[in-house]
Amino acid sequence: MLARAGHRCEVVIVGVRCTATLGLEAHHVVDLVDGGGNDPDNGRAVCRRHHRLLEKRGS
Numbered sequence: 001m002l003a004r005a006g007h008r009c010e011v012v013i014v015g016v017r018c019t020a021t022l023g024l025e026a027h028h029v030v031d032l033v034d035g036g037g038n039d040p041d042n043g044r045a046v047c048r049r050h051h052r053l054l055e056k057r058g059s
């Protein structure tokens, strides 16, 4: 999953992709409690900062 992402944060905001390469974490696109799987298709490599934002938006 991280290799697919090129070891870069996959978040794109207004057409500009985040350039963060450090502190990448696995974000579940569909949360596990909502029926999401642990497979790569449900995973996004995101930097720590964006992971926080994504989790906040989701709940």
Ligand SMILES: [Zn+2]
Residues within 6 Å of the ligand: 009, 010, 011, 018, 019, 020, 046, 047, 048, 049, 050
């Ligand atoms: Zn990012």
